[in-house]
């Protein structure tokens with residue numbers, strides 16, 4: 523259909539300008555295989571939407587007429603992003619389309635759950651919407667728990683939410699597009715968008731709980747019941763005597779959640795004991811990741827969470843355990859690294875989510 527083709531072409535050109543930087547109309551036609559007429563047509567739409575701007579003639583000395591360069595305009599719109607994955611605060615920000623934070627707001631959770639928690643989230647979004655200084659592209663939320671494609675939080679024990687349609691609550695209140703996803707999935711999108719993680723990658727987020735966001739071919743994998751990546755309650759050692767909030771013994775979280783690691787570290791007397799605690803946590807993570815690496819052949823694992831805990835012995839032990847347990851010939855070149863996006867990873871992921879849904883930029 524002509525209209526679908528137009529949307530497709532628009533997204534294609536936007537994506538190229540966003541990912542690859544300034545290009546001329548002729549470059550875009552060459553790179554995409556679209557005709558010059560189609561490119562000019564779509565570009566004039568993008569110019570009038572302010573999503574693209576002309577930034578002057580190409581520098582340098584190519585033969586022929588100098589070409590006008592086009593650039594993605596990251597200030598055309600802003601997003602409101604909220605991160606509900608922290609233990610004491612709901613964090614929020616207004617971001618531009620380059621993922622830069624324009625304004626921040628946060629609210630203390632102070633024990634609130636259920637409807638109280640929901641009211642605080644709505645209040646936080648309202649405050650942020652008042653700070654927006656460009657047209658609002660949409661609202662993105664990263665939340666712990668299991669979230670379906672329609673933005674229904676099926677289960678988020680940390681927030682005391684069950685079967686709450688967070689997307690429609692916010693969309694009705696603020697009359698704009700809203701996208702809600704699990705925090706680890708949002709973080710995986712942030713790595714893809716802003717840190718250029720591999721198309722087949724696994725992001726492990728360590729915080730109050732432990733979760734993972736999985737991208738295959740650059741596309742988030744959610745699973746049949748939207749719980750893909752919920753690795754925190756995979757049992758590593760049922761005989762360990764480490765009891766978990768879920769009722770089982772020896773879940774990954776009992777070694778790796780920030781609270782349990784802090785408890786274990788507080789008992790370490792020497793530097794050596796401290797390193798051992800971290801290495802054991804890394805080994806338990808490696809045990810859980812090895813079969814995932816083997817099954818999916820992902821090429822990159824990214825760890826996101828408290829840097830001083832994750833870097834060093836923990837990351838090294840994770841990698842070593844994966845190497846020991848998965849076939850070295852095919853998985854030997856796997857990269858394990860720490861995320862460099864810091865505390866804003868979920869906020870930036872929430873922005874990436876809105877951009878992907880509203881502009882087709884992934």
Ligand SMILES: [Zn+2]
Pocket residue numbers: 754755756766767768769770773775
């Ligand atoms: Zn558990």
